[in-house]
Amino acid sequence: MAARWLAASAVLGRPVTDAEAYPHICGRLLAADNARSGRPVLMLRRDCAACAQGRHERLHGRPPAARLTTSPAPPERTCTMPDNPLLTAALAHAARGWHVFPLRPDDKRPAFPDHPADDCAGRDPRCRAAGHHLGWEARATTDPDRIRRAWSARPYGIGLACGPSRLVVVDLDTPKDGTTGPTGLDTLADLAAAHGTVIEPTYTVTTGRGGTHLYYGHPDDGPALRNTAGERGNGLGPLVDTRAHGGYVVAAGSAVAGRPYRVDLDTDPAPLPGWLATRLAPAPLPPQRPVVVSLPTDRSGAYVRAAITREADRVTTARAGERNRALYIAAVALGQLTAGGSLTAEDAESVLEQAAARAGLGHVETARTIRSGLAAGSKRPRQVAA
Numbered sequence: 001m002a003a004r005w006l007a008a009s010a011v012l013g014r015p016v017t018d019a020e021a022y023p024h025i026c027g028r029l030l031a032a033d034n035a036r037s038g039r040p041v042l043m044l045r046r047d048c049a050a051c052a053q054g055r056h057e058r059l060h061g062r063p064p065a066a067r068l069t070t071s072p073a074p075p076e077r078t079c080t081m082p083d084n085p086l087l088t089a090a091l092a093h094a095a096r097g098w099h100v101f102p103l104r105p106d107d108k109r110p111a112f113p114d115h116p117a118d119d120c121a122g123r124d125p126r127c128r129a130a131g132h133h134l135g136w137e138a139r140a141t142t143d144p145d146r147i148r149r150a151w152s153a154r155p156y157g158i159g160l161a162c163g164p165s166r167l168v169v170v171d172l173d174t175p176k177d178g179t180t181g182p183t184g185l186d187t188l189a190d191l192a193a194a195h196g197t198v199i200e201p202t203y204t205v206t207t208g209r210g211g212t213h214l215y216y217g218h219p220d221d222g223p224a225l226r227n228t229a230g231e232r233g234n235g236l237g238p239l240v241d242t243r244a245h246g247g248y249v250v251a252a253g254s255a256v257a258g259r260p261y262r263v264d265l266d267t268d269p270a271p272l273p274g275w276l277a278t279r280l281a282p283a284p285l286p287p288q289r290p291v292v293v294s295l296p297t298d299r300s301g302a303y304v305r306a307a308i309t310r311e312a313d314r315v316t317t318a319r320a321g322e323r324n325r326a327l328y329i330a331a332v333a334l335g336q337l338t339a340g341g342s343l344t345a346e347d348a349e350s351v352l353e354q355a356a357a358r359a360g361l362g363h364v365e366t367a368r369t370i371r372s373g374l375a376a377g378s379k380r381p382r383q384v385a386a
Helices: 002-012 049-060 085-095 125-130 144-153 184-194 274-280 299-316 323-339 345-359 363-378
Strands: 099-103 157-161 167-172 204-206 212-217 240-243 248-250 262-265
Touching: 085 099, 085 144, 085 157, 099 144, 167 184, 167 274, 184 212, 184 240, 184 274, 299 323, 299 345, 323 345, 323 363, 345 363
Parallel strands: none
Antiparallel strands: 099 157, 157 248, 167 212, 167 240, 204 212, 204 262
């Protein structure tokens, strides 16, 4: 039992002897300096002597009071914070101001919504309350009550929405299938050296497959940064992806396919280095030609023109992190008019594409969102009286 007592001493920050009741250490973080692995370890129920003693007592009965050496253990199936390391981790992330949402247990995919935007029929309570499809980014929260309700229900993984959290996460991967070669960390280190600098310490997570997530604060000025992948577009290079607005990462405390994500350096995220912000900035927009939509000069034409202006403004004035959602809502509204025959699909797409470009949204993401929104709107046609 000595190892358990040593762990308890390290986690609680004070000496623990066998002269006192077993302390509960489940859900507490063992610092890297005290862990055999050299990395911070989130203590689980199986590592907690008090939980083990409690299980023994429930199976075999409590010993006489004179021999009692354990503090009362919580019931086996309760979901209090010490019993639920995923809940503990989710609340800790939210306390930093990071917006979290549930992932399917032991998986990277969001648990909610359980349907794509194209198939949204308004049956999901949150979609119904919002009046439109509500994706994972809009559902991400820092509300402790919502977090407790979700993670007390099931052992969800923890997704962290980068945009609302004002984070840019650099994902450094390793070669797949045991092949050798430069890693994502090598690629980033070479890029930093080419800019006359090094990779400074920041909040760091080791992924389930041995990769690394470096967390940085999103710049306060300049364009909203989006996701990048490898060498494509404005990507950084082989085995280096980034997640920002419109993206999420699996947060520390979660596991995917049985492989845990662990905090490697627990510190505040450093500001995104200027050279990285420059590399990740979206390409400047080409000159925009005004979209000319031919509409009748009667009352119905005036109504449709006002609707077009309103929905385009919705997209261009949306806050960073809310622009893709605003684009979807606008596409639904114009999709209803398209289905009702008051507006052509080509004109609706052109108006929305230009608004999205002015808002700084990427081309691939824009096309997908517009397509989904128009399809959803077409299910509820809206006709305009002449």
